[in-house]
Amino acid sequence: MNATETIFALALASNNNPKQHFLYASEQLAKIGQLQFSNIYLIPCRDGVGADYWNAACLLKSSLSVADISVLLKNMEAVSGRVRPSHQISLDVDLIAWGENLEHMQFNPKKLPLALDVKIPMFDVWKDNAFQHQAHVFPTVSCLEAK
16 A cells, blocks of 8 residues: 555445445445445345345545545435435445554544444454444345446
8 A cells, every 4th residue: 555545444325226326336436546345235224214225335545535535425425316314325425434554543433333234344344343243134235246
């Protein structure tokens, strides 16, 4: 990794045309850095309203700043047709943490405490204690390798 690169831990979710929106997100993120994706889990809506979500996480190595990544993520959501508030989520991409390496990451205080639908996929790509969770039976779905 170059000295100017930062690792960004991102959580992705969609329950409205999720395959289309996950493919779009992966294509956009791949343009700005190196990606490592988790499995995609099918997890019920947190508040019990709306369709089940595709939830995933990724680590993105990029030379962009935290501010630039935040703007990019909001723009990706807008382009996907994200409407707030709604229970039909085209694309939700949250910045969970960032840093120069996985041992020295800064968590986004706006995303704490971490929800289970963030912890489960994030633990696939980052084995940090913050993402420990009890065993679950949420199924995985295939999307990104089907490009």
